[in-house]
Amino acid sequence: MSATSYRTIDASTEGLFRDKGSKFIAYAYPIHSDQEVKDRLSALKLHHPKARHHCWAYRLTPDRTVFRLNDDGEPTGTAGRPILNTLLSHDVTNIMVVVVRYFGGTLLGVPGLINAYKTAAQEALTAANIIELTVNDRFVLAFDYPQLNQVMRIIKEGGLKLIKQNFDNRCTVTMEIPRAQKAAILHKLNNIADLIITEVGTSGVG
Known part of the structure; x- marks a missing residue:
């Protein structure tokens, strides 16, 4: 595991x-x-x-x-x-x-x-x-501006670390999810329409 x-x-x-x-x-x-x-x-x-x-x-x-x-x-x-x-x-x-x-x-x-x-x-x-230290997996989220409030609510409720954000017609957010919370957070994010999730790395590895 x-x-x-x-x-x-x-x-x-x-x-x-x-x-x-x-x-x-x-x-x-x-x-x-x-x-x-x-x-x-x-x-x-x-x-x-x-x-x-x-x-x-x-x-x-x-x-x-x-x-x-x-x-x-x-x-x-x-x-x-x-x-x-x-x-x-x-x-x-x-x-x-x-x-x-x-x-x-x-x-x-x-x-x-x-x-x-x-x-x-x-x-x-x-x-x-x-x-x-917690092991955090890093993700980039891409979504349309109308989904912004839903995405930010999940990030705030989970106490997740924001690395980078760009809010335009098409928004992108780079964030870290503690591995222990990963399944639960991704489950919530996957319920948002037209949201694309890309895993890009892990903290603590180098």
């Missing part, structure tokens, strides 16, 4: 974990696209040019179906996976966590690395404000 809401963070945060001289600095970012992932990574590598590793994981889309992870030279499964598991345990999406490691000279071993990356990611998410 399609998601009707999702959890994410409303601003960037940081976390820090130290173990045997190594320093793990975690950065959590709200994101909406693969391009943002690349931009954040590039900026962090410029900011921390002497760091040994820049390990990361992210999840995208309200349905939580898109995810990636990267160990950046750490043993397989010791960095990206613990970071991703932290995102999974908080049930958040449209978020990226990067953990920057400065090596302290002492090897931590597989269990130590897993704990370090997990704890650093956890610290960043603990500092974050996790919010719940």
Whole structure:
């Protein structure tokens, strides 16, 4: 079933974990696209040019179906996976966590690395404000001017978000409908004569 809401963070945060001289600095970012992932990574590598590793994981889309992870030279499964598991345990999406490691000279071993990356990611998410957002599907309505009052009444009663409107002999309205209300709202709109409804996208996807 399609998601009707999702959890994410409303601003960037940081976390820090130290173990045997190594320093793990975690950065959590709200994101909406693969391009943002690349931009954040590039900026962090410029900011921390002497760091040994820049390990990361992210999840995208309200349905939580898109995810990636990267160990950046750490043993397989010791960095990206613990970071991703932290995102999974908080049930958040449209978020990226990067953990920057400065090596302290002492090897931590597989269990130590897993704990370090997990704890650093956890610290960043603990500092974050996790919010719940509705998934809204976007529609363009086209109709004749005499139908304007009927259309606007449905929009007002549903508390729907208007994106763009153009009122002429032939009117167009771009609006968003929360997915949980979609069936009921479209049922009402379909009762208006000569109204053309076109679905054009979804918010929260990017």
